[in-house]
Amino acid sequence: MTLLKGKKVDLELAEKNDLPTIKQWANDVEFVGEFEPFDQISLDELEKQHDGRGEGQWYFVEKKDGTKVGYIGHFKSKDCVGIGYMLVKAERGKGYGGEAVQMMVDYLFLHKNIVRVQAETHPDNGASQRVLEKAGFKLEGHIRKSFFSRGVYRDTAMYSILREEWKEPKILPIGHIRK
Numbered sequence: 001m002t003l004l005k006g007k008k009v010d011l012e013l014a015e016k017n018d019l020p021t022i023k024q025w026a027n028d029v030e031f032v033g034e035f036e037p038f039d040q041i042s043l044d045e046l047e048k049q050h051d052g053r054g055e056g057q058w059y060f061v062e063k064k065d066g067t068k069v070g071y072i073g074h075f076k077s078k079d080c081v082g083i084g085y086m087l088v089k090a091e092r093g094k095g096y097g098g099e100a101v102q103m104m105v106d107y108l109f110l111h112k113n114i115v116r117v118q119a120e121t122h123p124d125n126g127a128s129q130r131v132l133e134k135a136g137f138k139l140e141g142h143i144r145k146s147f148f149s150r151g152v153y154r155d156t157a158m159y160s161i162l163r164e165e166w167k168e169p170k171i172l173p174i175g176h177i178r179k
């Protein structure tokens with residue numbers, strides 16, 4: 001039973017038996033989208049990451065009828081937390097990604113002793129930048145030629161939100177998660 005309940009979508013922690021769904025999506029060029037690196041990954045490799053990950057977690061983005069429409073995750077990056085997210089193509093542009101990002105920010109600041117959440121995105125990825133800005137993230141600058149994808153080195157746009165900029169949850173009610 002999920003405890004991260006939003007208005008349009010819920011976030012459900014991915015378990016080991018969910019890895020085949022992640023594999024199917026991660027190896028699908030339409031799902032990955034035009035801006036993200038596209039690396040084929042085996043179930044074996046996903047299981048190794050799952051078993052040894054420790055400092056990050058992936059959640060399915062689920063519609064209210066339980067349909068899984070994508071995933072969002074958080075992972076440790078130095079002394080702060082990074083997030084990443086993707087939705088299936090047919091479900092983009094309906095507000096699900098924006099709500100998932102806002103919920104994840106609420107969750108991280110409500111339940112983790114951190115002062116900063118960050119996200120890196122392709123500078124031309126307008127939808128990703130928009131959902132970050134709507135959730136209160138600010139553009140810090142561009143990290144030049146920082147990842148290799150589809151035959152070229154690309155810049156990434158670095159976004160972040162600090163705890164003092166977040167101030168209070170926008171979607172998750174305080175204390176709704178069982179201790």
Ligand SMILES: CC(C)(COP(=O)(O)OP(=O)(O)OC[C@H]1O[C@@H](n2cnc3c(N)ncnc32)[C@H](O)[C@@H]1OP(=O)(O)O)[C@@H](O)C(=O)NCCC(=O)NCCS
Nearest residue numbers: 033085086087092093094095096097098121126127128130
């Ligand atoms: C990025 C992504 C998760 C966003 O989720 P989503 O459900 O489509 O986003 P939402 O519907 O909540 O909001 C999208 C917003 O971006 C806007 N938008 C869409 N395309 C845009 C573009 N090319 N330029 C600028 N804004 C754009 C929409 O108008 C909307 O803003 P609004 O609410 O003010 O109208 C989703 O598009 C996706 O999975 N993309 C492919 C994978 C990916 O790029 N992941 C991010 C990696 S950093």
